[in-house]
Amino acid sequence: MTLLFDGRLVRPGWVLQVDGLDIDEDVTAVVGANGTGKTTLGRAVAGLDRLERGRLEIAGTVVDDAAAGVFVPAHRRRVGMVFQDHRLFGHLRVIDNVAFGLRRAGADRIAARRRAAELLERVAVDSEAWNRRPGSLSGGQRQRVAIARALAPEPEVLIVDEPLASVDSSGRASLRSLLGESPARHVILITHDPVDVATLARRVVVLDAGAVASRGSVAEVTASPGCEWAATFLGANVIPGRAQGTSVTTGGGLVLIVAEEASGSVYVTFPAHAVTLHRDRPAGSARNTWPAELQRVDIDGKRARVHLGGPLEVRADVTRRSADELDLRPGLTVWASLKATELTVVT
Amino acid sequence: MNSPTGVQAGPGTAPRPAGQLPAALTWVGFVALGLLVLPIVGLLQRAPWSALPSILGESEVLEALRVSLVVSLAATAACMVLGLPLAFVLARRRMRFPRIVRALVMLPMVLPPVVAGTALLFALGRRGLVGQWLDSWFGVSLPFTTAGSVVAAAFVALPFFVVTVEAALHQAGDDLDEAAATLGAGAWATLVHVTLPTIRPALAAGTALAWARALGEFGATLTFAGNFPGRTRTLPLETYLALERNPEAAVAISLVLMAVALAVLVTLRDRWIPR
Numbered sequence: 001m002t003l004l005f006d007g008r009l010v011r012p013g014w015v016l017q018v019d020g021l022d023i024d025e026d027v028t029a030v031v032g033a034n035g036t037g038k039t040t041l042g043r044a045v046a047g048l049d050r051l052e053r054g055r056l057e058i059a060g061t062v063v064d065d066a067a068a069g070v071f072v073p074a075h076r077r078r079v080g081m082v083f084q085d086h087r088l089f090g091h092l093r094v095i096d097n098v099a100f101g102l103r104r105a106g107a108d109r110i111a112a113r114r115r116a117a118e119l120l121e122r123v124a125v126d127s128e129a130w131n132r133r134p135g136s137l138s139g140g141q142r143q144r145v146a147i148a149r150a151l152a153p154e155p156e157v158l159i160v161d162e163p164l165a166s167v168d169s170s171g172r173a174s175l176r177s178l179l180g181e182s183p184a185r186h187v188i189l190i191t192h193d194p195v196d197v198a199t200l201a202r203r204v205v206v207l208d209a210g211a212v213a214s215r216g217s218v219a220e221v222t223a224s225p226g227c228e229w230a231a232t233f234l235g236a237n238v239i240p241g242r243a244q245g246t247s248v249t250t251g252g253g254l255v256l257i258v259a260e261e262a263s264g265s266v267y268v269t270f271p272a273h274a275v276t277l278h279r280d281r282p283a284g285s286a287r288n289t290w291p292a293e294l295q296r297v298d299i300d301g302k303r304a305r306v307h308l309g310g311p312l313e314v315r316a317d318v319t320r321r322s323a324d325e326l327d328l329r330p331g332l333t334v335w336a337s338l339k340a341t342e343l344t345v346v347t
Numbered sequence: 348m349n350s351p352t353g354v355q356a357g358p359g360t361a362p363r364p365a366g367q368l369p370a371a372l373t374w375v376g377f378v379a380l381g382l383l384v385l386p387i388v389g390l391l392q393r394a395p396w397s398a399l400p401s402i403l404g405e406s407e408v409l410e411a412l413r414v415s416l417v418v419s420l421a422a423t424a425a426c427m428v429l430g431l432p433l434a435f436v437l438a439r440r441r442m443r444f445p446r447i448v449r450a451l452v453m454l455p456m457v458l459p460p461v462v463a464g465t466a467l468l469f470a471l472g473r474r475g476l477v478g479q480w481l482d483s484w485f486g487v488s489l490p491f492t493t494a495g496s497v498v499a500a501a502f503v504a505l506p507f508f509v510v511t512v513e514a515a516l517h518q519a520g521d522d523l524d525e526a527a528a529t530l531g532a533g534a535w536a537t538l539v540h541v542t543l544p545t546i547r548p549a550l551a552a553g554t555a556l557a558w559a560r561a562l563g564e565f566g567a568t569l570t571f572a573g574n575f576p577g578r579t580r581t582l583p584l585e586t587y588l589a590l591e592r593n594p595e596a597a598v599a600i601s602l603v604l605m606a607v608a609l610a611v612l613v614t615l616r617d618r619w620i621p622r
Contacts (some may be wrong), residue, residue: 103532
């Protein structure tokens, strides 16, 4: 069963035109720079906006077809949404926010609350907060409540707009696993965060200027991102490791020095262009230097993307000229260096 | 020396600290405040405190009180039933001439009540635009009846409710309605379980304002519904009549109406009186 989006929406100043996009039953990340239509796409799938033209099909049912005059309203679509600004009901207690969808589906108050309590436990919201109003919660807690609320009516499609943007670090890992095992057939993540893509998504859709620039599995789209923004975004290195103070030990045994202190299991991210390559062991201020085996060089215009193996699988972007000057070719051993300040630690 | 740039500032001509007011402005301001407070003081110093219970217990006063309560509560109910849909239409529907429609809704707030009463007479009177059909088809005649008083009071009070509720709807936006829709709530469920509870403070404020306005209504009621004891003679009309024959009664009723107005203000304190 797939979700088929083949339509057009007109917004003041720009147009979203998506032709024949089929989204499989999986976790799909929709990425793109600001204002490229990610949220608009999500709103159309949810039924909050109508297509100007074209059609939208969810699991074999046409839910929007401008020409045929078909439009299934949002409340009959079984598409859940976690909004970027959460949109919790301020007049309801936390537990009743989560129970809201169940109540609308006909569950009685007690059953709805019991299920809501289970979900709140799974998203790790402290039971002390269940009877409070959402206004008194922290941004991270609010986001978790919003996720629990969207999951409660067991939607076929779950759209999460910037899923982990405001979650405090302690909750990110558990939320990631929760979204990963979500019962929804389709999970659509609208995201700005390379870590979300690397850790959650199996497929990626890249939007650029209101159109699909690239799509496919994460590996496919990373290899052929379709636009400059996505090349940088998906080129970002996301490396798991264990942090202790400002040292992070990666899987291959290499220890990376980072600027911020952290502890426990973390992801270290850095853009591909932050990596510098040398033929000889460099002497400089960069805290992280290691010898790496050069596996492959992909030339794309003036940019060369170098894939390094060895203790750390890393992508490095250099100019094509540098690649020529350094005579980079597979099999070579080069030195990679990385300033600690270029590394972001995500817990 | 008298140059407008005033570089050579001597003693006493030092530049004013920013934010300090000219003395004259302060004084006029206090005079204005006195203008607002003085009538209340006048009323209080003439208040026949000891005789208050017996005056307010007089049959005319009690009758006027009953009429006032019936009329003002019925008018408030009408404002809620009619005003809520109107507020939604104004806040949520795209209209062709929104500013004109909004001005029409607010007109009764600025219209002289006597004009309102006259207008109602020519619209709903026995020979009025709509009134003649009400009369010949249903045998309903509004002028000079309690129902007429309710119509007059509702006419002047409606904008207070609508404007208050519309502002709240506007401020709330439709973000929460959208969230409710993605959780399976249809239009009615969203209205009942999300929108109305969200704007509940504004509903209360609008109701209190409309009720206060309806309770105090004088001009439109007198013009459209007349002044019949037990039917259309409300407390404000009774006050005006009492002024001739029994000033103490006028003061007593005025005190009651003022107490009600104060109570409404206290109810609205957070919304209408900035801290």
